Amino acid sequence: MALSLGLIGGGFMGKAHALAYRAAGAVFGDLPEVRLATFCDLPHDTAETLADQFGFAQATDDWQALIDDPIIDIVSITVPNALHKTIALAALAAGKHIHCEKPLSLTLPDAQEMEAAARKATGRTLVGYNYLHNPIVRLARRLIDEGEIGRPVHFRGWVDEDYQADPDLPWSWRARRADAGLGTLGDLGCHLVSMSNLMMGPIDSLVADTQIIHETRSLPDGSGEAPVENEDTASAIVRYASGAQGTLCSSRSAWGRKNKLDWEVHGTRGMITFSQERLNELQIYTADGPRDRQGFRTILAGPEHAPYGNFCPAPGHQLGFGDLKTIEVASLLRAIANGEEASPSFTDALAFESAIHAIDTSAREGRRVTL
Structure with missing residues (x-):
């Protein structure tokens, strides 16, 4: 099987x-061949430059023409969030497979419309929550399933960056x-919710609060100020369908934090903790053995944690963001080849994004929200 890719959006x-589509076949060896067919961006000269750099056969500045092209099998959507819905619905109607960056869209009704269209379409869908594909994160899920820390009772997670911390940053x-759409919830919080969902299952209800730290920012041309409409x-505080509890916190204004996606799963016999800034490590504590010898132990990712070994045969040499994207791409290609659903699909992503919109609703309306 050979598949042709159309990629919409540079950056x-x-x-x-x-890079991930170029690397996937070489890394895994057992995937359908992917032809980099058409790259789309604005203006056309930028599309041509990037198409040549990325290795695409041709360039266009017309995304609709890319979707209408019968040779295109997979449409990859990496444009700004506000354009996801329009392009995805057109691609689904054309029978294409879709690889869309998160979030699905700016509003929950739009995301619901996209998910409903995906359920009726013939193409597979995958949403870019690539942190879920980390081999060491998958190990954490297996450890929980195997009862290593007992019954999971509490999840504590936070995701912080500082790209909006500077009060002098222009509007x-x-x-x-x-x-x-949403602020830190749409950019960062959805990643945390995806991790929470993987480790603990779906959220049943929550109560939340948000804040806008810098309520106005100066316009770039110096002509005045404009309001900040979404949360920093x-x-x-969440309650899971299992009965467990948790806390989820997110900030885009946390000085010094670059990708601080951290979480802990507390169980009745121990706990597991992870930090995205050290994405090849997992720490586990189990209440076993003499108390004077109990403590956290670090598990370092290696070839025993598939598919790490497809990238490197030696532990301690580290996977990175791009490698997780390559694993993500491989999961879509396998799903297409095997006639299976990819994960996280539009349906999975809708569950994550329903949670972040519930957090926003709870904060604005001052009430507990049931999902």
Whole structure:
């Protein structure tokens, strides 16, 4: 089986997708062949430059033409969030497989519309929650399933960055709900919810609060100030369907934090803790043996934690963000080849994004929200 890829959008994530599709076959060896067929961006000369750099056969500045092209099998969507819905619905209607960056869309009704369309379509869908594909994170899930820490009773997670910490940063589209949707919840919190869901299962209800730290920012042209409409920080106390509890916190204004996606799962016989900034390590504590010798032990990712070994035969040499993207791409290609659902699909992503919108609703309306 050979598949043709159409990639819409350059920038950080567009490049990450291009590199991952180029690498997947070489890393795994057992995947369908992928032809980098068409790259789309604006303006056309940028599309041509990046198509050549990324290794695509041709360039276009017309995403609809890319989708209408019968040779395209997979549409990769890495454009700004506000454009996800329009492009994804067109691609689903055309029978394409879709690899879309998170979040699905700016609003929950739009995400629900996308998910409903995906359930009726013939193409497979995958959403870019690549941190879920980390081999050491998957090990944590297996340890929980095997009862290593007893019954999971509490999840504590936080995800912080500092890209909006500076009060002198000019106003941008990120501050307006019509363009960006949610703030830290849409950018960062959805990743934390995806981890929470993997470790603990679905959230049943929550109560939350949010804040806007910098309520206005100066316009780039110096002509005045404009309001910031979406949240800089968010905190939620959650109850899972299992009966367990948890806390979820997110900030885009935390000085010094670059990708501080950390979480702990507390069980009746121990706990597991993880930090995305040290993404090849897992720490586990089990209440076994003499008390004077109990303590956390660190598990370092290695070839025993599939598919780490496909990248490197030696432990301690580390996987990175791009490698997790390559694993993500491989999961989609296998799903297409085997006629299976990919994960996280549009349906999975809708569950994550329902939670972040519930946090926003709880904060704005001052009440507990049941999902």
